[in-house]
Amino acid sequence: MLRPQDGPTRERRSLTGLWRFRLDAEGAGRGEGWWRSPLADAMDVPVPASYNDIYPDGTIRDHVGDAWYQTTVWVPGRWTGQRTVLRFDAATHRATVWVNDTEVAQHEGGYTPFEADVTGQLRPGGENRVTVVVNNELSWATIPPGIVEERPDGRSVQRYFHDFFNYAGLHRPVWLYTTPPTYIADLTLDTTLDGTTGLVGYRVDSSGDAEVHVVLRDASGREVAASDGAGGTLRVPGVHAWGPGDGYLYELEARLFDATGLVDSYRQPVGVRTVEVRGQQFLINGKPFYFKGFGKHEDAAVRGKGHDDVLMVHDFALLDWIGANSIRTAHYPHAEEVLDHADRHGIVVIGETPAVGLNRNIGGGVFGSGKRVSTFAPNAVGDDAQRAHQQAIQELIARDKFHPSVVLWCLANEPDNIQPEARDYFAPLAAHARTLDPSRPIAYANALMAAPDECVVTDLFDVVLLNRYYGWYFGPGDLESAEIELEAELRQWAKLHDKPIIMTEYGADTYPGLRNLVPSPWSEEYQTELLDVYHRVFDRIDAVVGEQVWSFADFATMPGVFRVDGNRKGIFTRDRRPKTAAFHLRARWREGEAT
Numbered sequence: 001m002l003r004p005q006d007g008p009t010r011e012r013r014s015l016t017g018l019w020r021f022r023l024d025a026e027g028a029g030r031g032e033g034w035w036r037s038p039l040a041d042a043m044d045v046p047v048p049a050s051y052n053d054i055y056p057d058g059t060i061r062d063h064v065g066d067a068w069y070q071t072t073v074w075v076p077g078r079w080t081g082q083r084t085v086l087r088f089d090a091a092t093h094r095a096t097v098w099v100n101d102t103e104v105a106q107h108e109g110g111y112t113p114f115e116a117d118v119t120g121q122l123r124p125g126g127e128n129r130v131t132v133v134v135n136n137e138l139s140w141a142t143i144p145p146g147i148v149e150e151r152p153d154g155r156s157v158q159r160y161f162h163d164f165f166n167y168a169g170l171h172r173p174v175w176l177y178t179t180p181p182t183y184i185a186d187l188t189l190d191t192t193l194d195g196t197t198g199l200v201g202y203r204v205d206s207s208g209d210a211e212v213h214v215v216l217r218d219a220s221g222r223e224v225a226a227s228d229g230a231g232g233t234l235r236v237p238g239v240h241a242w243g244p245g246d247g248y249l250y251e252l253e254a255r256l257f258d259a260t261g262l263v264d265s266y267r268q269p270v271g272v273r274t275v276e277v278r279g280q281q282f283l284i285n286g287k288p289f290y291f292k293g294f295g296k297h298e299d300a301a302v303r304g305k306g307h308d309d310v311l312m313v314h315d316f317a318l319l320d321w322i323g324a325n326s327i328r329t330a331h332y333p334h335a336e337e338v339l340d341h342a343d344r345h346g347i348v349v350i351g352e353t354p355a356v357g358l359n360r361n362i363g364g365g366v367f368g369s370g371k372r373v374s375t376f377a378p379n380a381v382g383d384d385a386q387r388a389h390q391q392a393i394q395e396l397i398a399r400d401k402f403h404p405s406v407v408l409w410c411l412a413n414e415p416d417n418i419q420p421e422a423r424d425y426f427a428p429l430a431a432h433a434r435t436l437d438p439s440r441p442i443a444y445a446n447a448l449m450a451a452p453d454e455c456v457v458t459d460l461f462d463v464v465l466l467n468r469y470y471g472w473y474f475g476p477g478d479l480e481s482a483e484i485e486l487e488a489e490l491r492q493w494a495k496l497h498d499k500p501i502i503m504t505e506y507g508a509d510t511y512p513g514l515r516n517l518v519p520s521p522w523s524e525e526y527q528t529e530l531l532d533v534y535h536r537v538f539d540r541i542d543a544v545v546g547e548q549v550w551s552f553a554d555f556a557t558m559p560g561v562f563r564v565d566g567n568r569k570g571i572f573t574r575d576r577r578p579k580t581a582a583f584h585l586r587a588r589w590r591e592g593e594a595t
């Protein structure tokens, strides 16, 4: 599924803006056919945005169930004869879509795009109604999982096993776009380096009979390679490789021709680079790479998880300011605009699926009561969840396969990795990911539950990702013990597994402005000292090839006694002001640079 674009043969129209909106906790709209007429009793909500925080109203913020969106759009008459497609970049967590009176799409999963060919339903030269019902319920059959509970007063409340707030709605842009009737349906690319020559393997899938011609241009627009035929390899002598800090992109243009001339054209940015795990090293273009950066959420006041270019560009500017070279898209695929930006700016990305909270022994980032319960079981994370997880992996890889910034797939965050059944659950998923993308290594992020010799799934993956909270959830206030325990554990991982280790989470909740002469938890000094302890340990262990602090910025969570207006482990506040630790990290990450 290629993204919409404007070009000589294609046109797109954004449906962002204010849509009509109505909550439907009882689920009446599906029976009453709310898509058939203008949505009654509707309010305005912006798209893209989460709907939860737009209005000061708890019933909207904590809504569970269906929410209806509707807009109307004039479609130009010149679209007659073209293939027209309606695409949602995301609808969290599932959606059903109608164009005028006809259902055109259903999609499960809140962070990947879906589309429908609406040529037969859309009236060019007229006004058209687009209606979407978005549902935010999480269950044992969904990724991420959750449970809807009924409270004594009859309200439904969503419980889930991750801490970030369950924002919902149309979080990303919505598009109508055209392609010609015979069109380029998909591209497959793989890039590699042969010395100083770049090799770009390509395959063009088209919907009908046409001749294929492909050109590759450099960043100045100069043609550097060309080929005829639906598949082949382009050679680029003296290639300018994509690399960390060097977001150099070529552009591949695929064109279809028939006897009448140009039929379709599609342009795709291409970064030429290699990724390899060798022993305990992570290599990009054959050179050892050390990850510096953050686990990052899509989260902001009012917008929730709505994509916003302003915030995105600002966040990348902060990454640059602090000297970060990488992010993990915790805990779901982030907007495609984010990956485009990472590509262009040479920021390295660990791309994560929405499989978070597959662990009944952890609740909301905090560890359970000690009595173990089974996670991978028919009445919990069973076959339905595994199917949804497989689909999430497939859609993530299909969506992000072209991005050179993405160097590693993270298939899950903190699943239960001690229960023997975890292996039966993960083995087919890991194999599936490798089949879909043999070019990138795979991993999962590991919580401090299983010692290196107890984890039943590590050998299925290429890189060890560790989320560790010594000095916070474990021994809060005791940084001396934290240093000893962290080092002992990391040395054991390095000894038992010949794989690189990336610390994908470490940090401490910090209330901005709380200062202490003797550092104690929640103070700015404690956050800074805790990071220092971890950094000293990382610097002593060769197998550690990366440090990603949790988290880039404070973010909204479900309510909890250990959350003060959200998770406060941000190095920046939710409105992106630096905590003391930001300057400290900057000194470490930009050491030796003239800043």
Ligand code: GCB
Pocket: 162, 163, 164, 331, 364, 365, 366, 413, 414, 447, 467, 505, 550, 567, 569
């Ligand atoms: C974790 C989770 C992350 C939480 C974090 C915390 O281990 O992976 O989603 O936000 O802990 O701060 O509790």
